Amino acid sequence: MPNAYSRAAKAQDKNDNEGIRLQKVLAQAGLGSRRKCEQLIVEGRVEVDGQLVTELGTRVDPLRQEVRLDGSRVHLNPNHVTLALNKPRKVLSAMDDPKGRYTLRDIVGDKYEHIFHMGRLDYDSEGLILMTNDGELSQHVMHPKYEVEKTYIATLDGRIGGNVCRRLVTQGVQLDDGLIRFDRCAIIDAKSDATIVKVVLHSGKNRVVRRVFDAVGYPVRRLVRTQIGPIKLGELKSGSYRVLSQTELRSLSKEVGL
Structure with missing residues (x-):
C-alpha cells in the first residue's frame, strides 16, 4: 500500500505533467513576486494562447504555450537570452x-x-x-x-546649418539603392570645422547614415548608434x-x- 510520501510524489509528478502554475511562470520570468504576479492575473492583464486568464490555479507549459502581459509576449524559454x-x-x-x-x-x-x-x-x-x-x-x-527606428549621433566634417537637416527630413537624398529620408535630424553642437547631429531613421540599409551625409558633402568622422526601437545604449x-x-x-x- 503506498505511503504518504509516494502519494505526494505521484501528485507532484501529475502536477508537473499538467504544467506550472501561471503565477510561478510569470515570477520566474522576472515580472515580480508571486503575489504581484497573482495580482496581474486577477486584474485580467494576462493571456495564455490568446485567451484571457483570471484563475490563479491555471497551469501552463512555458516551452509550448504563449503568454502575454498587457498584449506583449512574455519571454519564458530559460534558454533564450x-x-x-x-x-x-x-x-x-x-x-x-x-x-x-x-x-x-x-x-x-x-x-x-x-x-x-x-x-x-x-x-x-x-x-x-x-x-x-x-x-x-x-x-x-x-x-x-517592421523597420525598427534607430537613433545615431554623428560627428560631421564641416559646419552645417539647420537647412541641411530639414532637407534630409523633408526631401531626403537619392542614393544608388533608393531615396532615403531621415525621420528626424537635429544639430546638437556646431564648431567651425565640425558638427554633431542626432539622426533618427527606420532604414536598415548598409552604411546609410554615412552615405547620406557623404552625398550632401559632409563626411562622417564618427558615428555612434545610441538606440534601437525602445532599447537604449x-x-x-x-x-x-x-x-x-x-x-x-x-x-x-x-x-x-x-
Missing part, C-alpha cells in the same frame, strides 16, 4: 572572421549558445547592437516590414554588454509585432 552590446570601432559585426579581425564573439565569448547579432554596424562605427538566440524575435527585428561601456530586462524585451517584442 537577448543582449545589448556596445560595439567599439574596429570590431566586425560578425561572429567569426577568416581574416582574424576582432568580432562580436570576442566580446561575448561562448557563454550563450546559438546567439547571433540582429543587424550590423559598419567596421568604423560604434554603439548599440542587439544579440539574441531567440529565433522568432530575431526574424521580427530584422524583417523590413545608456551608460553601457564600449566593448561590454548586458542582458535585456523583461520590461525591455516586452517593449521590443511589441515594437516588432510579437
